[in-house]
Amino acid sequence: MDNEDIEIKLILDAIKLKHGYDFTNYAYASMKRRIKKIMEDSRFKSVSEMLPLIIHDIDFFNLFLRNISVNVTEMFRDPQFFLSIRNTVIPYLRTYPFIKIWAAGVSTGEEIYSLAIILKEEGIGDNFVLYATDFNDSVLEIAQKGIYPASEMKLNTANYQNSGGKESFAKYFHADYNSVIFDSSLRKNIVFANHNLVTDGVFGEMNMIICRNVLIYFNRTLQDYVLELFSKSLRINGFLCLGTKESIEFSTSSSLYEPIDKITRIFKKKRDFVSLGNKDSGDKSSEDIDYKDKELEDIHYGAY
Numbered sequence: 001m002d003n004e005d006i007e008i009k010l011i012l013d014a015i016k017l018k019h020g021y022d023f024t025n026y027a028y029a030s031m032k033r034r035i036k037k038i039m040e041d042s043r044f045k046s047v048s049e050m051l052p053l054i055i056h057d058i059d060f061f062n063l064f065l066r067n068i069s070v071n072v073t074e075m076f077r078d079p080q081f082f083l084s085i086r087n088t089v090i091p092y093l094r095t096y097p098f099i100k101i102w103a104a105g106v107s108t109g110e111e112i113y114s115l116a117i118i119l120k121e122e123g124i125g126d127n128f129v130l131y132a133t134d135f136n137d138s139v140l141e142i143a144q145k146g147i148y149p150a151s152e153m154k155l156n157t158a159n160y161q162n163s164g165g166k167e168s169f170a171k172y173f174h175a176d177y178n179s180v181i182f183d184s185s186l187r188k189n190i191v192f193a194n195h196n197l198v199t200d201g202v203f204g205e206m207n208m209i210i211c212r213n214v215l216i217y218f219n220r221t222l223q224d225y226v227l228e229l230f231s232k233s234l235r236i237n238g239f240l241c242l243g244t245k246e247s248i249e250f251s252t253s254s255s256l257y258e259p260i261d262k263i264t265r266i267f268k269k270k271r272d273f274v275s276l277g278n279k280d281s282g283d284k285s286s287e288d289i290d291y292k293d294k295e296l297e298d299i300h301y302g303a304y
C-alpha cells in the first residue's frame, strides 16, 4: 500500500468512526479520485492534512460529504426508461388500490418529480406515496424545495417529450428570475427522508423501487448487500429499476427476478428470499424494520 492509499484509508476510517458514514465498500478508484479532487480544490498538499478537519470541523466535513458523492441528475434521465415505466409498469401498478414507491439516492430530486408527473398524467390520482431518500441532507433540501436553474429546462423539456410526456412541460413549474419552481401539488404525495443504503434498514412492501446511478459507485460486495435490501423491501410482483450501467445478474438476488426490459434495466420480483433458504446476512431485526417503516408512515401522515 503506498502512502496516499494509507492516508485515504485513515480518512475513511475517521469518517466512519466520527460521523457514521461507511465508504469502505465504495468503488475505490473513483473514491480516491474524488478525495484527491477535494484535496486539490481546498489547496491541501496531502490527503492527511484533511484528517483533523474531518474530525473537528463540521462545516468542512459537510462540504467534503457533498463533494465525495456524485449528485449529477436530470429530469426524465434516460427518457426511454421513463417511457417504459409509463407503458409497461404503470398498467400493472394501477391494478393496486394503493401504490408505494421508493426512490433511493434521489439526489436533488429531479427523478422523483419525473415520477410524480408520470403518475399524475397516467391518472393514478392520490392513491400513492413516493418515498424519496438520499444520505446527503444538502441535496434532499434542494429536492424538497423543487427549485432548479432555468438553464436546465431545455434539456429537461426534451427529455420529458422523449419519455412520452402528454402535456406542455412548462405547465409543471413557474419561472422566478433564473430559477423555476415546481408545482407544490407534485410534492403532495412525496415523503423526503434521509436514508443511508449502507447503514439503514429496509422499507416494507414497496410496489416499485427505483435506484438509478447509485450502485455504480459501490463495489460488488456492497452492490450485492444493497440489492438484498431492495429484495426484502419489495413485494412479490414489484418492480426494481436500476441505471443503464447497473445489473443484478452477478448478485445473490438475481434468481428472484425476471427482466421486464433488459435495455432500461427494469426487473420484476417473482419470489421471496425465504424460498431460497438461508439468506440471513445479518440484516436488521424485524423490530428495527417495523420501526423504520412506522417512522416513514408517520412522516407521511404528519406525525412529525
Ligand SMILES: C[S@@+](CC[C@H](N)C(=O)[O-])C[C@H]1O[C@@H](n2cnc3c(N)ncnc32)[C@H](O)[C@@H]1O
Binding pocket: 069, 070, 071, 072, 073, 074, 077, 104, 105, 106, 107, 108, 111, 133, 134, 135, 136, 139, 195, 196, 197, 198, 211, 212, 213, 214, 243
Ligand atoms: C449520481 S446520483 C443519482 C441520482 C438519480 N438517482 C439519477 O439517476 O439521476 C447518486 C446519488 O446517490 C446518493 N448516495 C450515494 N451513496 C448513498 C448511500 N449510501 N445511501 C443513500 N444515497 C447514497 C448520492 O448522495 C447521490 O445523490
